Amino acid sequence: xxxxxxxxxxxxxxxxxxxxxxxxxxxxxxxxxxxxxxxxxxxxxxxxxxxxxxxxxxxxxxxxxxxxxxxxxxxxxxxxxxxxxxxxxxxxxxxxxxxxxxxxxxxxxxxxxxxxxxxxxxxxxxxxxxxxxxxxxxxxxxxxxxxxxxxxxxxxxxxxxxxxxxxxxxxxxxxxxxxxxxxxxxxxxxxxxxxxxxxxxxxxxxxxxxxxxxxxx
Amino acid sequence: xxxxxxxxxxxxxxxxxxxxxxxxxxxxxxxxxxxxxxxxxxxxxxxxxxxxxxxxxxxxxxxxxxxxxxxxxxxxxx
Numbered sequence: 001x002x003x004x005x006x007x008x009x010x011x012x013x014x015x016x017x018x019x020x021x022x023x024x025x026x027x028x029x030x031x032x033x034x035x036x037x038x039x040x041x042x043x044x045x046x047x048x049x050x051x052x053x054x055x056x057x058x059x060x061x062x063x064x065x066x067x068x069x070x071x072x073x074x075x076x077x078x079x080x081x082x083x084x085x086x087x088x089x090x091x092x093x094x095x096x097x098x099x100x101x102x103x104x105x106x107x108x109x110x111x112x113x114x115x116x117x118x119x120x121x122x123x124x125x126x127x128x129x130x131x132x133x134x135x136x137x138x139x140x141x142x143x144x145x146x147x148x149x150x151x152x153x154x155x156x157x158x159x160x161x162x163x164x165x166x167x168x169x170x171x172x173x174x175x176x177x178x179x180x181x182x183x184x185x186x187x188x189x190x191x192x193x194x195x196x197x198x199x200x201x202x203x204x205x206x207x208x209x210x211x212x213x214x215x216x217x
Numbered sequence: 218x219x220x221x222x223x224x225x226x227x228x229x230x231x232x233x234x235x236x237x238x239x240x241x242x243x244x245x246x247x248x249x250x251x252x253x254x255x256x257x258x259x260x261x262x263x264x265x266x267x268x269x270x271x272x273x274x275x276x277x278x279x280x281x282x283x284x285x286x287x288x289x290x291x292x293x294x295x
Contacts, residue, residue, distance in 0.1 A: 022291035024287055024288070024291075027283075027284070027287045028280075028284060031275060031283060032275075035275040035279075035280075036271070036275070039275075040270070053276075053279060056279075057279065057282065057283065060283050060286070061286055064286065065290075119221075119224070120219075120220060120224075123219075123221075128219070129219030129220055129221040129222065130219065130220050130221075131220050131252045134251070134252035134255070135252055135255040135256045135259060136255055137258055137259075138258070138259055138262055140262065146269065147266055147269055151266065152266075152269065152270075155266050155269070155270060159267065159270065170267060174264050174267040174268055175267060175268060175270050175271050176271070177268070177271075180232060191234070195228055195229060195232055195234060198228055198232075199225075199228035199229075202228060202260060202264060202267075205263050205267055206259055206263040209266060210259070213259075213262065
């Protein structure tokens with residue numbers, strides 16, 4: 001795996017200095033920037049919203065407590081998310097209703113090795129490897145139009161139903177907009193492994209929303 | 218390149234992780250295959266649909282509690 005860590009931003013240093021100086025506006029801004037993301041990532045590890053909210057609160061308090069020790073060896077963002085994962089880890093040890101953290105990291109996500117089953121002619125037939133049912137263009141461009149409530153719900157449920165590692169990766173990459181390197185770093189994954197998990201996650205979500213976006217012919 | 222192979226490589230393609238010769242074979246296949254073009258388009262739509270789950274609201278009470286904690290922390294720095 002790459003051990004690439006994005007260099008500490010000048011901005012990070014300014015924010016840290018402001019926090020250490022007790023600048024409340026800086027803290028408030030940080031909350032606005034990351035609270036939603038932390039909440040969503042917490043939901044990857046714990047089952048209910050209120051537990052996730054607790055974990056996020058603990059994360060912010062944990063950040064304040066460790067602020068004097070922050071050395072800037074990772075970006076502020078990576079550091080905050082690492083605190084969240086530690087909080088989620090210890091919470092899930094205490095909370096039997098949540099996904100055991102060990103499971104989140106040891107579950108073999110290969111049990112769904114083929115994310116696109118039965119879409120192609122078997123390789124040993126003439127025309128093997130070609131589409132059985134050719135995909136058609138969806139008549140929807142989410143960049144132009146917001147998703148309908150139904151489709152949005154389908155996306156949400158599909159992400160929630162993913163195996164834990166896939167859920168972590170797609171949440172960080174496609175919801176929070178982390179770069180591949182940041183995700184490898186945060187989750188301790190190789191580049192290849194990160195891409196495999198992302199690929200499977202996206203393929204499953206695609207399948208789940210297809211009925212909502214495909215145009216019936 | 219077969220359609221089934223292309224579908225397996227979609228994420229590597231979008232991530233810019235395909236070696237040049239394979240990327241070329243991918244592009245050549247796409248140029249000739251409407252079904253695979255539609256598939257790639259669906260994957261892109263999927264990615265941006267997932268991105269729409271982004272929203273960042275914090276309950277006002279939670280925010281107040283955090284700002285109180287910050288003030289406490291400030292008056293008693295560790």
